[in-house]
Structures are given as C-alpha cells and as structure tokens.
Amino acid sequence: METDVLIIGGGMAGGAMAALLADTGLRVRVFDGAPEPAAAEGEPGLRVSALNEASHWLLRSAGAWQRLPEERVCAYTDMAVRDGDGTGEVDFQAGEAGADQLGWILENAALVCALYETCRERDAVHWETGVRVTALVREEQGWRAELADGSTRHARLLIGADGAHSRVRDAAGIPAPVRDSGHYALVATLNTERAHGRCARQAFLDSGPVALLPLFGDGHQCSLVWSAPPDEIERLAALDDAAFARELTTATGAWLGELQPASARAHFPVRELHASDYSRPGLALIGDAAHVVHPLAGQGINLGLLDAGVLAEEIERALNRGFAFDHESVLRRYQRRRRGHNAFMQNALRGFQFVFEQRAPAARWVRNTGMRGLNQLAPVKGALARQALGRDGDLPARARPRGATRNAHSDDAEGA
Numbered sequence: 312m313e314t315d316v317l318i319i320g321g322g323m324a325g326g327a328m329a330a331l332l333a334d335t336g337l338r339v340r341v342f343d344g345a346p347e348p349a350a351a352e353g354e355p356g357l358r359v360s361a362l363n364e365a366s367h368w369l370l371r372s373a374g375a376w377q378r379l380p381e382e383r384v385c386a387y388t389d390m391a392v393r394d395g396d397g398t399g400e401v402d403f404q405a406g407e408a409g410a411d412q413l414g415w416i417l418e419n420a421a422l423v424c425a426l427y428e429t430c431r432e433r434d435a436v437h438w439e440t441g442v443r444v445t446a447l448v449r450e451e452q453g454w455r456a457e458l459a460d461g462s463t464r465h466a467r468l469l470i471g472a473d474g475a476h477s478r479v480r481d482a483a484g485i486p487a488p489v490r491d492s493g494h495y496a497l498v499a500t501l502n503t504e505r506a507h508g509r510c511a512r513q514a515f516l517d518s519g520p521v522a523l524l525p526l527f528g529d530g531h532q533c534s535l536v537w538s539a540p541p542d543e544i545e546r547l548a549a550l551d552d553a554a555f556a557r558e559l560t561t562a563t564g565a566w567l568g569e570l571q572p573a574s575a576r577a578h579f580p581v582r583e584l585h586a587s588d589y590s591r592p593g594l595a596l597i598g599d600a601a602h603v604v605h606p607l608a609g610q611g612i613n614l615g616l617l618d619a620g621v622l623a624e625e626i627e628r629a630l631n632r633g634f635a636f637d638h639e640s641v642l643r644r645y646q647r648r649r650r651g652h653n654a655f656m657q658n659a660l661r662g663f664q665f666v667f668e669q670r671a672p673a674a675r676w677v678r679n680t681g682m683r684g685l686n687q688l689a690p691v692k693g694a695l696a697r698q699a700l701g702r703d704g705d706l707p708a709r710a711r712p713r714g715a716t717r718n719a720h721s722d723d724a725e726g727a
Contacts (some may be wrong), residue, residue, distance in 0.1 A: 314339070314465065315338045315339065316467070317339075317466035317470070320343065321343025321345060326430065327369070327426060331369075335630055336435070343441070347427070349424065357574060357575075357577055359418050365701030366613050369709050383417065384415050384416075385415065385509065388405045388411070388413060389508070390511045390513075442459075447469065449483075449592075450465065452467060467593060468594070469594045471597070475599045485591065486586070492581040494519050494538045494540060494541075495545075496606060498534070498577050500526070500534060501573055504569040519540070520537075521535070535559070547576075555572055581606065582603065583657060584602065586602065589650055590642035593637055595642050597615060598612075598615030599611070601649075614653050617710065618649050629641045
C-alpha cells in the first residue's frame with residue numbers, strides 16, 4: 312500500500328490518530344515497535360488512564376470505544392481531593408456538571424487493543440507491529456523511513472506519536488526541554504477493605520500526591536499512583552507486602568479501610584517536557600512526543616487524544632476544501648490550537664502541585680480553609696467539574712458531547 316500519512320508509534324495517541332483518519336480517503340500506515348496488541352484478561356494491568364468525556368466521544372466517533380470490553384471499564388461519578396492532614400477536602404459529583412459520570416478508568420492495553428482492532432478492519436489503514444525504524448529522512452515531498460530489514464517507506468506526512476523519547480521529534484530537530492519534577496511515581500493494583508463507590512480519590516501528603524483510582528470488578532480494587540521523592544519511592548518499593556500495606560493504609564488515613572497490594576509494584580521517574588514546536592514541513596507531533604505533564608490529575612492521555620482529534624479535524628478540513636492536507640498552514644493551525652492549551656494545562660498542574668507542597672503552617676491554613684470554602688460553592692465546583700469532563704476549550708467537533716451519556720456502551724448513547 313502506498314502511504315499518504317505515516318504514524319510512528321502505535322500507542323493510544325497514535326492508534327487514535329489512525330482511526331480518526333480512516334475515513335478521510337488517505338492511505339494511512341502505522342509503524343509500531345511493540346508486538347501485536349492482545350485483549351486484556353485476568354487481573355487489571357498496572358498502567359491505567361482516566362479518560363474524560365471529550366476523549367470518550369472522540370474515541371466513540373472513531374469506532375474504538377464500542378470495542379472496549381465493558382466489564383473492564385469503570386465509570387467514576389465522584390472525585391475527592393484532600394490535604395494529607397485531613398483538614399481540607401473538596402468533593403466533586405458528576406451531577407454538579409449535569410453529567411452521569413466524570414470519566415472512566417480503563418487499562419491502557421485495553422484501549423490500544425480496541426484501536427488496533429478498529430484500524431485492522433479499515434482498508435485505508437495498515438498497522439504494522441514489531442517494526443524497528445532505523446532512520447527518518449526529510450525528502451522534497453515528504454519523509455522517508457528506513458527500517459531494520461533494509462526496506463524503506465515514503466509518506467507525504469509524518470506524524471510522531473512515539474512518546475517522550477520521540478525519534479520523530481529528534482529527526483525534525485525540534486527542541487523539547489525536560490524538567491525533572493523531583494519525584495518518582497509508584498504504581499500498583501490494590502484490594503480495598505471498603506468499596507470505592509466509583510469515586511476517584513487523591514490525597515496530598517508531605518511527600519507528594521497519592522491517587523486511588525477505582526477499577527472494574529466488585530468495587531474493591533483500585534489503581535494506586537503514589538508520587539514522592541526517589542529515595543522514598545525506592546524505600547516503599549523495597550518493602551514486603553505487609554509492611555507496604557501498613558504504610559499505605561496509614562498514609563491515606565484509611566480512606567478505604569485497610570489496603571492490600573494485589574499486584575507487583577513498578578516505579579518510574581516523573582518528568583515533564585514540552586516541544587518548542589508541534590510541526591515542521593511535512594511533520595506533526597502528538598501526545599507524549601509533543602508534551603508530557605505531571606500525572607497527578609491524569610490529564611496526559613486526554614491531552615494526547617485531543618491532539619489527534621484536532622490534527623485529524625484540520626486535515627479533513629483541508630481535504631474538504633481541496634487544499635493539500637500536508638500544507639504547512641494546516642499543520643501550523645493544528646499547532647496554534649493545541650500548543651497553548653497544553654502549555655496552560657502543564658503550568659496549571661505545576662502550580663497545583665506547588666500549592667500542595669507548601670508545608671508552612673500559614674500556607675497550610677490558607678489552603679485548607681480555601682478547600683473547605685470551595686466545597687460550599689456549588690457554581691464554582693460545577694465549573695471545575697465541567698473542566699474535568701473536558702467540555703471547555705477549543706474541542707474538535709467529534710469530541711463534543713452528543714446527547715445522553717448515562718451508559719457509554721449503550722446503543723442509546725451511540726445514537727445520540
């Protein structure tokens with residue numbers, strides 16, 4: 312198959328990009344260095360994402376949401392944020408924003424598999440797994456990819472969806488300064504004594520934020536994301552299960568009763584980056600190749616999916632008007648729509664983290680008093696809940712709410 316658009320990276324952002332372009336008439340190819348995605352089975356995977364309403368509608372329009380196994384997706388209706396000392400707390404409910412849920416927690420692997428299956432059924436998309444790209448070369452009309460097997464592929468438009476260490480970004484010579492947050496994140500699956508009640512919880516401890524994200528099943532499993540300085544995370548990772556359970560239960564104030572690890576633990580450094588540009592002639596960056604934000608609010612994948620949605624919308628707009636889909640003006644318009652929004656979110660999350668890291672008694676009193684006051688202001692809470700849903704900002708048309716969202720897997724929701 313000849314190639315109009317070559318996407319490097321077959322993760323969530325790259326897969327969504329391919330699915331969104333499947334009906335544009337363009338010939339799309341995905342180079343994925345990972346093995347063929349497999350359906351999620353058994354215990355929940357360690358890597359999960361919190362998808363908002365905008366991401367849900369975008370994925371539904373691409374045909375991928377409907378392929379997610381309903382039994383492995385947990386819609387959450389509430390969100391609770393508290394200070395580690397327990398004196399300040401804010402609770403959000405979906406109803407405050409006129410919604411039936413604030414978002415969905417699902418495994419990254421399940422979403423990638425759904426996107427892969429969606430693309431595999433589209434004649435215009437060819438998703439190749441286990442591919443190793445050795446070089447990317449700019450040509451007069453597009454880009455050339457050289458592969459480890461000696462073959463080459465040419466495309467008019469190259470899209471980098473290959474993560475924080477993007478080879479596409481490097482090939483284009485786009486700077487992306489990395490900021491070390493000073494934290495590592497530890498992830499695990501937990502069994503909880505009390506049911507999570509479809510509430511996503513986050514506590515800000517002296518060492519950093521700890522999140523308990525509700526998972527599918529009987530209501531007694533959560534995904535843990537604990538952010539703290541590297542030496543503290545290394546210490547926690549080295550504890551046996553019993554000692555780790557005691558520390559975690561104490562650290563969270565027994566919010567869900569006793570917590571027990573139900574999986575192995577993994578940890579990784581938390582770093583941020585933001586590319587100075589999202590485009591070059593014949594090239595665009597999306598997802599973590601363009602930006603990486605702190606995971607404390609779970610916004611990373613939602614930002615990446617919106618990148619894919621906006622870029623697909625700009626490409627389709629150009630095609631409908633008879634313009635070249637890879638023209639520099641098309642790619643620059645995509646950059647204008649997304650880079651400022653992503654920079655705002657990155658700075659907002661950084662500021663949010665800074666506020667909760669202040670441990671001086673006066674700062675703590677002001678913060679917790681403000682949280683208690685906010686919890687009494689329904690209009691303000693409703694506005695923040697709408698922001699969490701992803702309803703604000705320059706959304707692509709396919710990411711805007713359409714009708715009822717009572718059951719994201721129902722025929723009624725799809726027909727809305």
